[in-house]
Amino acid sequence: MQLPDDYKELASAYGPGRFADYLQLYHPHGNTQYVDLAGPMPARIRSQLQSDYDQGTYPVPYDPRHLFTMGVTDNGEYLFWITEPQDAPDNWRIAVNEARGPRWFTYDGTVTGFLVSVLSGETAVPQFPRGLLEPAPRFVPSPPSAGNSPPLPPPARTSVDTNEIREWGRANGYEVPQRGRIPAAVLRAWEQAHRGDES
Numbered sequence: 001m002q003l004p005d006d007y008k009e010l011a012s013a014y015g016p017g018r019f020a021d022y023l024q025l026y027h028p029h030g031n032t033q034y035v036d037l038a039g040p041m042p043a044r045i046r047s048q049l050q051s052d053y054d055q056g057t058y059p060v061p062y063d064p065r066h067l068f069t070m071g072v073t074d075n076g077e078y079l080f081w082i083t084e085p086q087d088a089p090d091n092w093r094i095a096v097n098e099a100r101g102p103r104w105f106t107y108d109g110t111v112t113g114f115l116v117s118v119l120s121g122e123t124a125v126p127q128f129p130r131g132l133l134e135p136a137p138r139f140v141p142s143p144p145s146a147g148n149s150p151p152l153p154p155p156a157r158t159s160v161d162t163n164e165i166r167e168w169g170r171a172n173g174y175e176v177p178q179r180g181r182i183p184a185a186v187l188r189a190w191e192q193a194h195r196g197d198e199s
Helices: 005-014 041-055 111-119 162-171 184-193
Strands: 017-019 023-025 067-073 078-082 093-097 104-107 139-141
Touching (some): 005 023, 041 067, 078 111, 104 111
Antiparallel strands (some): 017 023, 017 139, 078 093
């Protein structure tokens, strides 16, 4: 698949990392398979969107076949390219879903334009936290590897609400924040406890 020129320049200039301590674009050299543009996540998320689209679970405003996941936030929102027209990637727009709800936001421009507009305060994405720009946003490169801890596993069942994982963690003695990233230890324990539930 061809990629937009602005994304290629951005990925080359910055490398993998996070913007405003909240938003991470997938990168061809992501430090785990879960933030790797060529890894398994775009296909998994598209499959879940297709299921939502077919079953009417959440209204998906675009045909999932034309959505390609290219970023994620700490709260679980995904950023997508709307890959229409497919042969003109520099004209693709950006869509953002709501992590645990029906809202979508569409930005009529490139991913670089989206980042500049959001991080300058010009555009407010309703799904993003109000304090996103406090303190002043910056870019933090990802470490070369995930360190000693294994990469975060995806949830065993992609349709599970993260609130369910949080409640399970608290009920089993884990400290789990009300919002933001669920600790890796909780995700691993939940995954292990529910491994047999997929059948």
